[in-house]
Amino acid sequence: NAGVTQTPKFQVLKTGQSMTLQCAQDMNHEYMSWYRQDPGMGLRLIHYSVGAGITDQGEVPNGYNVSRSTTEDFPLRLLSAAPSQTSVYFCASSSSIRGTDTQYFGPGTRLTVL
Amino acid sequence: SQQGEEDPQALSIQEGENATMNCSYKTSINNLQWYRQNSGRGLVHLILIRSNEREKHSGRLRVTLDTSKKSSSLLITASRAADTASYFCATDVRFGNEKLTFGTGTRLTIIP
Numbered sequence: 001n002a003g004v005t006q007t008p009k010f011q012v013l014k015t016g017q018s019m020t021l022q023c024a025q026d027m028n029h030e031y032m033s034w035y036r037q038d039p040g041m042g043l044r045l046i047h048y049s050v051g052a053g054i055t056d057q058g059e060v061p062n063g064y065n066v067s068r069s070t071t072e073d074f075p076l077r078l079l080s081a082a083p084s085q086t087s088v089y090f091c092a093s094s095s096s097i098r099g100t101d102t103q104y105f106g107p108g109t110r111l112t113v114l
Numbered sequence: 115s116q117q118g119e120e121d122p123q124a125l126s127i128q129e130g131e132n133a134t135m136n137c138s139y140k141t142s143i144n145n146l147q148w149y150r151q152n153s154g155r156g157l158v159h160l161i162l163i164r165s166n167e168r169e170k171h172s173g174r175l176r177v178t179l180d181t182s183k184k185s186s187s188l189l190i191t192a193s194r195a196a197d198t199a200s201y202f203c204a205t206d207v208r209f210g211n212e213k214l215t216f217g218t219g220t221r222l223t224i225i226p
Contacts, residue, residue: 004156042202042218090156099145099206099214100164105156
């Protein structure tokens, strides 16, 4: 199993550009989520999904869109990039949303917005 | 705001010593998990402790939970250079929507 994969690993954008961060998992997990990690801030939840066709907002959703058309994929879209979105982005998946379930993380995407 | 706050923010110890880091949280929880993050990598799950448990062990890891103080500690015994990483606690709020909320992390450096 590849686990959770993310592409790209690194990306540089100019302000106002759009892009999609890809996330895929091969563990048949229902719950998938996107976090951003900033120095001194820990991980903050952006959006999450409890199954195909179901998404919801997390703590910091502004400026990001998600969709979940399949169990495997959960892309994160930046519609108009801003320097404040410079961060490291992690995708995670788990069997369910329950706090007893282990979350499996991808390797991350380091995004710089100029 | 963060549900969990780790303390200290950074810790450096000699190889072979024990490392202790703490996590405090604000509201009652159902479960608490600890994760490790090596530099430039994603987080990896270490251990889960439920609100009705007081202590759990896994190899060189010992986790305690004090719900009255809303705090948890992670002890790594006989530290190794490979333990150099950031450590995060994650909690789910009782009577909340069950999602895990991560703390700000403790950066542990093991000096060979």
